[in-house]
Amino acid sequence: MIIKHASQLLVVSDQSLGIIEDGAVVIEKGRVAWVGRTQDLQESGNQGIEDSRVSSNPGTLEPSAPVIDATGCVVMPGFVDCHTHLVFGGYRDDEFEQRLQGRTYKEIAEAGGGILATVSRTRQATEDELHTAGTARLQEMLEWGTTTCEVKSGYGLDTETELKMLRVIRRLAADSAQTVVPTFLGAHSVPPGVSKPDYIRQLTEEMIPRVAQEGLARFCDVFCENFVFNAVESRQILEAGRRHGLEPKIHADEIEPSGGAETAARVGAVSAEHLLVPSEAGLRAMKERGVVAVLLPGTSLFLRTQAKAPVAKMRELGLTMALGSDFNPGSCTVLAMPIVVSLACLFYGMTIEEAIIGATRNAAKALRLDDVGSIAPGMAADLLILDVPNYRHIAYRLGHNPVRQVIKAGRVIHTRSRA
Ligand SMILES: [Zn+2]
Numbered sequence: 001m002i003i004k005h006a007s008q009l010l011v012v013s014d015q016s017l018g019i020i021e022d023g024a025v026v027i028e029k030g031r032v033a034w035v036g037r038t039q040d041l042q043e044s045g046n047q048g049i050e051d052s053r054v055s056s057n058p059g060t061l062e063p064s065a066p067v068i069d070a071t072g073c074v075v076m077p078g079f080v081d082c083h084t085h086l087v088f089g090g091y092r093d094d095e096f097e098q099r100l101q102g103r104t105y106k107e108i109a110e111a112g113g114g115i116l117a118t119v120s121r122t123r124q125a126t127e128d129e130l131h132t133a134g135t136a137r138l139q140e141m142l143e144w145g146t147t148t149c150e151v152k153s154g155y156g157l158d159t160e161t162e163l164k165m166l167r168v169i170r171r172l173a174a175d176s177a178q179t180v181v182p183t184f185l186g187a188h189s190v191p192p193g194v195s196k197p198d199y200i201r202q203l204t205e206e207m208i209p210r211v212a213q214e215g216l217a218r219f220c221d222v223f224c225e226n227f228v229f230n231a232v233e234s235r236q237i238l239e240a241g242r243r244h245g246l247e248p249k250i251h252a253d254e255i256e257p258s259g260g261a262e263t264a265a266r267v268g269a270v271s272a273e274h275l276l277v278p279s280e281a282g283l284r285a286m287k288e289r290g291v292v293a294v295l296l297p298g299t300s301l302f303l304r305t306q307a308k309a310p311v312a313k314m315r316e317l318g319l320t321m322a323l324g325s326d327f328n329p330g331s332c333t334v335l336a337m338p339i340v341v342s343l344a345c346l347f348y349g350m351t352i353e354e355a356i357i358g359a360t361r362n363a364a365k366a367l368r369l370d371d372v373g374s375i376a377p378g379m380a381a382d383l384l385i386l387d388v389p390n391y392r393h394i395a396y397r398l399g400h401n402p403v404r405q406v407i408k409a410g411r412v413i414h415t416r417s418r419a
Pocket of ligand 1: 084085251326
């Protein structure tokens with residue numbers, strides 16, 4: 001496949017979008033084989049396609065190779081959504097309305113709502129029901145350009161339901177068009193009727209070994225807050241995960257400073273997420289250990305939080321900043337990454353360039369994936385064709401879905417119906 005005449009081709013490197021005007025991409029066997037200017041593609045001679053992977057020429061294309069003319073469009077890597085809770089039973093629209101009427105999240109939780117409401121509906125749901133709902137959500141994400149998606153468990157809070165959720169995530173990974181990365185988040189909350197020490201024992205001695213043994217998760221995550229799992233407890237859980245081969249991730253310093261960023265550095269987490277109120281020492285420690293900062297501005301909008309992730313400080317320290325949707329039924333129903341990019345700019349003060357890199361290349365880093373999130377020879381050919389003339393429109397046209405076509409591993413898997 002060849003894509004040519006992109007008004008802007010965003011190849012996305014660590015530091016910049018790497019814009020190529022009138023760009024072209026050659027795809028071979030599901031991977032990017034060549035990237036450059038359309039003019040150079042047309043001027044090239046009859047060199048073999050094999051050479052093109054290592055040299056700078058696009059080689060000879062099969063006469064039958066499909067060609068996509070991207071005139072007037074931006075072409076960029078598929079979005080990587082590195083933080084979602086998309087498998088759950090039932091929405092919580094009733095609580096949303098109550099919050100609008102002035103009830104606090106805490107009051108709702110104390111009345112049996114919040115995470116625990118979703119836990120009881122997720123426990124009741126069958127695997128098929130969860131799978132059907134998850135499939136529909138993944139399809140919606142695909143239409144907004146997400147080609148790789150992390151999905152967490154965490155609405156079971158007992159061994160049986162946590163494993164059920166992870167099996168659903170495995171099924172979604174097998175039969176959805178996207179790459180789906182599973183994370184075990186049994187430490188999302190303490191279930192009712194169980195003491196915290198007992199639950200931590202269950203997590204570390206029963207659930208984590210089972211999850212690892214059945215190969216159901218890549219990462220182990222924990223909701224680190226003083227009133228959920230404090231820094232010491234979080235470390236204990238994450239170290240148990242690591243002993244079983246699950247790399248640590250952590251929900252850190254979202255609601256109050258709880259030493260989450262410090263804990264992320266101490267356990268060598270892949271990423272620390274939310275980070276609305278981290279300490280500066282914690283951010284410095286994260287930088288030293290190479291922990292990715294995952295920012296979730298959709299949740300700030302949805303919960304109307306005053307605190308904003310300290311992007312200027314993170315930038316100054318040179319932290320790697322990634323973006324995720326945090327899609328879930330309670331604190332964020334935004335699943336569209338172009339909207340997340342806008343919100344990162346409007347609420348957190350990221351530049352448009354930082355936000356797009358955060359939603360692609362850096363989000364891939366937060367999932368330890370090295371072949372998605374940018375466009376270069378050898379990378380997976382996960383690409384988007386957007387109906388906008390330049391990258392600024394992605395953030396600027398808030399609420400507009402710019403995705404015209406989605407290409408996954410070199411195949412067109414979605415074409416928008418409207419022209
Ligand atoms: Zn989360």
